[in-house]
Amino acid sequence: MLIEALTLQLGYNATLVTLGAACLGAxxxxxxxxxxxRRRALVSDALAHATLPGLAAAFLAMSALGLSGRWLPGLMxxxxxxxxxxxxxxxxxxxxTRLPEDAAIxxxxxxxxxxxxxxxxxxxxxxxxxxxxxxxxxxxxxxxMLRAEALTIAAGALVVLGAVLALRRPMSAVAFDARHAAxxxxxxxxxxAAITLLALAxxxxxxxxxxxxxxxxxxxxxxxxxxxxxxxxxxxxxxAAAFGxxxxxxxxxxxxxxxxxPTGPLVVLxxxxxxxxxLLVAPGRGVIARALARARLVRGLAAGGAR
Amino acid sequence: MRISAxxxxxxxxxxxxxxxxxxxxxVFVAPALAIEGLxxxxxxxxxxxxxxxxxxxxxxxxxxxxxxxxxxTLLAAALGQVAPLAGRVRFFGTTLDRARRRVAYVPQRAGVxxxxxxxxxxxxxxxxxxxxxxxxxxxxxxxARIAEALERVGMAEFAGRQIGALSGGQQQRVFLARALVQGxxxxxxxxxxxxxxxxxxAAIVDVLRGLRNAGAAVVAVHHDLATxxxxxxAVLLLNRRVIAAGPVAETFTRANLSETYGGxxxxxxxxxxxxxx
Numbered sequence: 001m002l003i004e005a006l007t008l009q010l011g012y013n014a015t016l017v018t019l020g021a022a023c024l025g026a027x028x029x030x031x032x033x034x035x036x037x038r039r040r041a042l043v044s045d046a047l048a049h050a051t052l053p054g055l056a057a058a059f060l061a062m063s064a065l066g067l068s069g070r071w072l073p074g075l076m077x078x079x080x081x082x083x084x085x086x087x088x089x090x091x092x093x094x095x096x097t098r099l100p101e102d103a104a105i106x107x108x109x110x111x112x113x114x115x116x117x118x119x120x121x122x123x124x125x126x127x128x129x130x131x132x133x134x135x136x137x138x139x140x141x142x143x144x145m146l147r148a149e150a151l152t153i154a155a156g157a158l159v160v161l162g163a164v165l166a167l168r169r170p171m172s173a174v175a176f177d178a179r180h181a182a183x184x185x186x187x188x189x190x191x192x193a194a195i196t197l198l199a200l201a202x203x204x205x206x207x208x209x210x211x212x213x214x215x216x217x218x219x220x221x222x223x224x225x226x227x228x229x230x231x232x233x234x235x236x237x238x239x240a241a242a243f244g245x246x247x248x249x250x251x252x253x254x255x256x257x258x259x260x261x262p263t264g265p266l267v268v269l270x271x272x273x274x275x276x277x278x279l280l281v282a283p284g285r286g287v288i289a290r291a292l293a294r295a296r297l298v299r300g301l302a303a304g305g306a307r
Numbered sequence: 308m309r310i311s312a313x314x315x316x317x318x319x320x321x322x323x324x325x326x327x328x329x330x331x332x333x334v335f336v337a338p339a340l341a342i343e344g345l346x347x348x349x350x351x352x353x354x355x356x357x358x359x360x361x362x363x364x365x366x367x368x369x370x371x372x373x374x375x376x377x378x379x380t381l382l383a384a385a386l387g388q389v390a391p392l393a394g395r396v397r398f399f400g401t402t403l404d405r406a407r408r409r410v411a412y413v414p415q416r417a418g419v420x421x422x423x424x425x426x427x428x429x430x431x432x433x434x435x436x437x438x439x440x441x442x443x444x445x446x447x448x449x450x451a452r453i454a455e456a457l458e459r460v461g462m463a464e465f466a467g468r469q470i471g472a473l474s475g476g477q478q479q480r481v482f483l484a485r486a487l488v489q490g491x492x493x494x495x496x497x498x499x500x501x502x503x504x505x506x507x508x509a510a511i512v513d514v515l516r517g518l519r520n521a522g523a524a525v526v527a528v529h530h531d532l533a534t535x536x537x538x539x540x541a542v543l544l545l546n547r548r549v550i551a552a553g554p555v556a557e558t559f560t561r562a563n564l565s566e567t568y569g570g571x572x573x574x575x576x577x578x579x580x581x582x583x584x
Contacts, residue, residue, distance in 0.1 A: 037423065166441055173433045177419045183386050183412040184489070185437035231469045233424045 005253035014256045016150040017142045017209075021252035021267065022245040023157035024206050028215070029222035029244025030164040030237050031198040036223045037175035038192065042102060044199040045216040046090060046109040047083040051203060052116025052212060054082025055137055056123050069132055072149045076156075076204045079212075083200050086112050140211030140264030142255045149208060156205035160198055164237070167194050172233050209252065211264035218244060221271040228275075228282035247271035337400025339364045339493040339524030340385065345394030347377070347384045354380040356548045358394070362526045364492065367519045367538065369529040372545035373568050378528040379415070379497050381545065386412060386495065398493065408438070411491035415498050416478045421471050427481050428466040431456055434485040456487040459517070461510050476507030483511060494518060496527040500534075512538055535559055 008015040035044055058078020063069040086108050093104035123129040133141075164171075173181040174191035182188045199219055206215045226239035251267025283289050340362040347354045355377035362368045370378050383389045385396045387403055398406035411434075431453045432445065439445070457463045460480040465473070473481065479499060486494055494515070500508050515525045519540070529535065535542055535555060542558050544550040544567040551563040 169436045169439070169441060172425075173436050176423045176425065176430070176433065177414065179383075179388055179418065180412060180414055180485070181433075181436075182388060183407075183410070184434065185407045227424060231424045231471070232426060233429065236424050 002254060002257040005257040006250065010253075010256050013145070013147060013150070014142075014253075016147060016154075017145050018249055018252040018256065020150040020154040020157070021142070021209050021248035021263070023154045023161075023248070024202070024209060025218060025222070025244035025246070025248025025267070025271075026241040027157035027160035027164070027244070028202045028206065028218040028248075029226070029240035029242070031160055031195075031202050032219035032244070033223040033226070033233075033237055033240050034164075034171045034175055034195045035199050035219055036227075037172070038195055040192075040195060040199070041216065041220050042105050043087070043090065043196060044203065044219055046086055046105045046112075047196075047200050048203045048212045048215045049109045049116075050083050050086030050112035051079035051207060052082070052113055052138075053119050054078040054080070054085075054116075055134060055207070055212075056116055056119035057082070059123055059129075059132060059134060060119070060126070063126060063128065069128065072146075072152055072208060075137075076152075076207065079207060080200060080204045082112065082116075083203065087196065087200075136211070136262070137207050138211050138213050139262035140206075140209050140214070140267070142209060142252050142263045143259045145208065153205055153209060156201065160201050160205065161241070163194070163198060163201075167191070167198075168233075168237065171195055209248070209263055210267050211262065214264040214268045217268040217271060218247065221268070221275050222247060225271070225275040225278045228278045228285045231284075243271065243274050247274065336364075337397065338362055339399060340495075340526060341397040341400075342381070342385055343395045343397075345381070345384055345396065346392040347380050347389055348392055353547065355384070355545070358545070358549055360543050360549060360552055362493075362524050363541070364524045365519060365522050366540040367515055367525040367527070368541040368543065369527055369535050369539040370543045370545055371529055371532065371535060371567070372550075376546045376567075378545055382412075382495055382497055382526075382528060386410075406493075408489070409492040411486035411489045411494050413482050413486045413494065413496040413499055415501065416475065416482055421473070421478060423470065425470050426466070427457065427462060427468050427470060427473070428453060430470055430481050431484045431488050434488040438489070452488050452490070453484075456484040459487060459514055460484045474504070476503040479503050479507060480510060483514060487514070491523070493524045494526070496525070498528050498530060500527075500529065500531060532564070 004010050005014065005018070008018060035041055055075055055078055058075050059069040061078070062071060062074050067074070089108045090101070090104045093099050093107065094101040099107075120134060123132060123134055170181070170186045170191045171194060173184075173186055174188045175195075178188040181191070202219060203212065203215050206218065210218055222244035223236065223240040225243045226236050229239055230236050247267050247270040250270040251263055254266045254270070255261055255263035278286065280287050281289075338361040342358055342360045345358045346356050358377075358381055370381060372378050380389060384391045384394075396403065398410055403410065432449075434456075435445070435449055435452070439449070454463065454466070457466055460483050462477065462480050462484060465477065470478070470481065483496075483499065496515075499511055503511070515527070519525050527539075529539070536559060539555055541553060542555050543552045544558065544563050546567050546569070550567040551558045
């Protein structure tokens with residue numbers, strides 16, 4: 001069953017979902033490279049958790065208007081608005097008070113997530129709310145995903161990929177040396193905004209498949225894996241996209257083969273397995289390569305000392 | 308081939324001798340960098356107060372003063388990286404935004420993470436990003452400029468080296484090459500000689516002299532008093548406010564230094580003799 005899923009033989013919808021997850025993984029890997037280099041990983045986790053109240057509020061709003069509360073683009077828009085509000089709150093707290101940024105991030109993450117849990121309880125009380133399946137946005141699910149939803153996710157991922165490629169120069173220059181970039185005439189605030197907004201776009205796009213609790217792993221783990229294999233940023237982007245795509249593909253396929261399991265953990269565990277393997281065998285930065293290099297050094301010292 | 312961008316405005320053939328006549332020969336020429344009444348505070352703590360200074364093209368100028376004198380703050384504020392309380396800064400007689408292509412900045416190398424995934428070539432290429440914009444491709448001319456910048460700082464054979472594997476002196480040279488590749492007319496350097504080896508020091512001085520002789524303005528925050536008379540044409544003595552400024556021979560005196568450093572003067576007498584005192 002898993003083999004059929006991995007080789008896209010479980011029917012048209014499952015194939016579409018698997019390909020959508022791969023696109024999402026590639027976009028997350030690429031966007032995550034800059035998130036990691038600019039040390040903004042924690043912020044993206046806060047943004048992801050902050051989507052929950054937006055998700056629930058969008059469902060309630062669409063239901064109140066007599067529309068289907070489960071319409072994915074509407075849910076994505078609500079999530080994005082809530083995440084933007086959280087971003088503003090973090091910047092206001094860190095910028096206008098003496099609170100350090102990590103404290104601001106922690107406070108905003110938990111408050112927004114708490115509001116989301118409360119709103120989800122409200123969703124359960126309205127007619128149709130219990131069947132809405134909004135819980136699946138916490139850990140992700142592919143079973144029962146509509147064709148249009150898979151296409152929406154793939155399209156969102158491709159837009160993110162294109163934006164990362166277009167903005168890679170200012171984003172990497174700012175990630176390396178923001179002050180020099182500013183003086184040379186690049187705009188660090190715009191580049192930072194792009195880095196954060198691309199992570200936000202990945203989060204909102206990936207809510208349905210990976211879920212908001214674990215999406216940050218898809219942004220962070222593939223770049224960390226790729227960094228073990230290369231020290232060049234152009235190759236880092238390609239490798240992170242490849243690792244992310246593989247994680248999305250394997251996770252979605254495994255979830256199609258075992259429909260009871262939420263997709264998010266499967267995607268994240270696939271990414272983590274690639275990281276663990278790379279940590280062992282990668283040349284240069286891998287554990288084995290470093291142990292061998294160290295052993296050679298020790299042998300060389302011993303040979304020199306015996307002279 | 309010289310590393311220089313085509314200049315939009317003709318540069319006057321202004322040469323000021325180290326003991327040149329400040330203000331006379333340059334009446335009709337805007338200085339490369341003119342600072343007027345610049346004041347900066349961090350919170351309620353004043354960092355620099357009412358600093359006015361002018362840095363000419365074709366000269367190497369040092370900004371000298373004790374720790375906490377506001378040397379780096381002066382550079383950062385002039386470059387718009389710190390919001391000033393008051394004051395005006397002009398580059399070549401205009402705003403930084405209009406003159407940006409003519410201005411290159413070399414930051415302290417400790418300010419970045421050298422484990423960043425880049426090779427030496429990639430870092431120097433970043434000096435061209437603003438010129439290239441988002442989509443223009445690196446052509447052979449750009450590669451040649453990067454190669455020549457690395458050649459000038461003596462780092463040509465390290466182009467493919469991971470930046471994390473460089474020594475401190477090599478890192479400093481890479482930063483200088485990233486500025487050179489811009490082909491600017493004003494070079495602002497923040498402690499370019501801090502913690503580098505003697506070979507790098509000599510290489511950097513050589514490059515800066517070459518820039519000066521080609522007519523560029525070189526301004527460096529500097530901490531080693533002993534080398535000021537040998538390397539620099541002009542000096543700004545700073546201790547939150549300007550103590551003295553002008554050609555080294557007239558300005559770099561025992562009395563001025565003593566005032567700048569509050570009597571705790573740490574300089575060998577022979578250095579002062581070299582300055583003509």
